[in-house]
Amino acid sequence: MFESLSERLGGVFDRLTKAGALTEADVITALREVRVALLEADVSLPVARDFIKRVQDKATGVAVTKSITPGQMVVKIVHDELIRVLAGDGEPDALKIDNPPATILMVGLQGSGKTTTTAKLAKRLKDRNGKRVLLASLDTNRPAAMEQLAILAAQVGVDSLPIVKGESAVQIAKRAKTQANLGGYDVLFLDTAGRLHIDEVLMDEVQAVRDIAAPRETLLVVDGLTGQDAVNVAAEFDGKVGISGVVLTRMDGDGRGGAALSMRAITGKPIRFVGLGEKMDALETFEAERVAGRILGMGDIVALVEKAQETFEAEQAERMAKRFAKGLFNMNDLRMQLEQMIKMGGMQGLMGMLPGMGKMQAAAAEAGLDDKMLKRQIALIQSMTKRERANPDLLQASRKKRIAAGAGLDVSDLNRLLKQHKQMADMMKKMGKGGMMKQALKQMM
Numbered sequence: 001m002f003e004s005l006s007e008r009l010g011g012v013f014d015r016l017t018k019a020g021a022l023t024e025a026d027v028i029t030a031l032r033e034v035r036v037a038l039l040e041a042d043v044s045l046p047v048a049r050d051f052i053k054r055v056q057d058k059a060t061g062v063a064v065t066k067s068i069t070p071g072q073m074v075v076k077i078v079h080d081e082l083i084r085v086l087a088g089d090g091e092p093d094a095l096k097i098d099n100p101p102a103t104i105l106m107v108g109l110q111g112s113g114k115t116t117t118t119a120k121l122a123k124r125l126k127d128r129n130g131k132r133v134l135l136a137s138l139d140t141n142r143p144a145a146m147e148q149l150a151i152l153a154a155q156v157g158v159d160s161l162p163i164v165k166g167e168s169a170v171q172i173a174k175r176a177k178t179q180a181n182l183g184g185y186d187v188l189f190l191d192t193a194g195r196l197h198i199d200e201v202l203m204d205e206v207q208a209v210r211d212i213a214a215p216r217e218t219l220l221v222v223d224g225l226t227g228q229d230a231v232n233v234a235a236e237f238d239g240k241v242g243i244s245g246v247v248l249t250r251m252d253g254d255g256r257g258g259a260a261l262s263m264r265a266i267t268g269k270p271i272r273f274v275g276l277g278e279k280m281d282a283l284e285t286f287e288a289e290r291v292a293g294r295i296l297g298m299g300d301i302v303a304l305v306e307k308a309q310e311t312f313e314a315e316q317a318e319r320m321a322k323r324f325a326k327g328l329f330n331m332n333d334l335r336m337q338l339e340q341m342i343k344m345g346g347m348q349g350l351m352g353m354l355p356g357m358g359k360m361q362a363a364a365a366e367a368g369l370d371d372k373m374l375k376r377q378i379a380l381i382q383s384m385t386k387r388e389r390a391n392p393d394l395l396q397a398s399r400k401k402r403i404a405a406g407a408g409l410d411v412s413d414l415n416r417l418l419k420q421h422k423q424m425a426d427m428m429k430k431m432g433k434g435g436m437m438k439q440a441l442k443q444m445m
């Protein structure tokens with residue numbers, strides 16, 4: 001479920017997470033795409049607009065945290081906001097079935113999957129919770145519907161109320177309550193008559209049944225494929241009968257999935273379950289975390305961001321390893337190393353990971369190589385021309401003066417950097433020849 005929304009958002013976030021630093025304009029552009037994606041996924045316009053606005057407000061407020069990029073931040077905020085909307089106030093998703101027999105009223109339009117869902121829920125309660133379940137169909141207009149429920153009940157191994165011709169829905173509800181009490185059932189499902197449209201007469205009937213049955217839960221079953229209509233149906237039913245939760249069916253076939261988001265945002269009612277097929281066990285509890293992950297197509301956002309970084313770093317490390325193995329180590333390599341060191345907690349951290357580098361680690365500590373120092377060294381390298389970086393042997397007095405001045409430092413600082421580079425390059429060469437570097441880097445990765 002949710003494929004196309006996830007693909008769409010995935011594309012947006014690919015661009016976001018790859019960009020190093022995002023301007024506010026980038027965030028706004030990206031969010032515009034998120035909005036289009038939400039609309040395409042059949043999220044209603046006001047919900048999408050509201051959603052984007054909240055994300056934008058939040059993203060703008062925290063735009064300059066040092067440790068993560070704005071792109072990662074936007075992803076995280078979109079993700080958190082999706083969960084917030086989908087999960088609502090975090091109502092417990094377990095059905096209220098204490099005080100047996102607990103009555104669960106099933107309502108919804110004809111063809112929404114109400115009868116199927118009733119049987120699926122009965123199976124679930126029986127199999128997982130060991131509950132004794134009784135099913136009763138109140139669909140007096142369609143004898144076939146009553147028979148269908150009886151067949152499904154037998155199929156999942158629960159009881160169904162014997163069908164008596166000529167009874168009204170309210171009469172059946174009363175008989176079912178009595179039967180549930182006498183028979184020692186834990187849960188009674190009342191499967192109300194389906195209707196093609198919202199219809200006053202049938203709505204009145206559901207109200208009458210509700211008043212007799214005093215249900216612990218009134219679950220609305222809606223076809224997730226109907227998108228915006230499903231949301232309207234939910235609002236209608238909630239206004240007339242009052243619902244305690246929603247079951248979204250056909251989420252196996254839905255390429256869009258925006259209904260879940262709108263449903264939640266507009267009705268404020270929790271989505272308790274999703275139907276994922278015609279089979280009796282194709283029903284899952286609705287989990288906001290998982291659904292948000294699916295909507296984004298990224299599973300766990302944090303894991304994804306980390307993975308993106310890892311991939312990038314692994315590629316970089318591999319490229320470097322190849323150069324080192326050949327004994328190559330120019331100023332660009334040194335710069336990458338220095339940047340890596342800052343990321344990995346300074347010189348100490350990095351050296352500690354390389355076997356055979358203990359001596360250099362001690363030397364680094366002695367030389368007081370801290371982050372400030374590393375940043376100055378990077379500035380010096382940045383101040384070099386492309387040719388100079390590739391071949392530091394070019395650096396004679398006048399070039400040195402220019403480079404140091406460019407970085408706002410002294411020539412002595414540059415000389416120290418060059419000395420350090422030479423030491424490292426020599427070591428790379430030695431290790432490269434013996435194949436030691438390859439081994440060391442292999443261990444590292």
Ligand code: GDP
Pocket residue numbers: 108109110111112113114115116117194248249250251252253274275276277278282
């Ligand atoms: P009712 O009129 O609301 O009681 O609807 P039914 O329970 O009779 O379901 C109508 C059709 O939808 C049946 O063919 C079911 O097998 C099918 N159906 C129900 N739920 C799902 C679902 O989650 N996924 C899919 N693919 N089909 C479903």
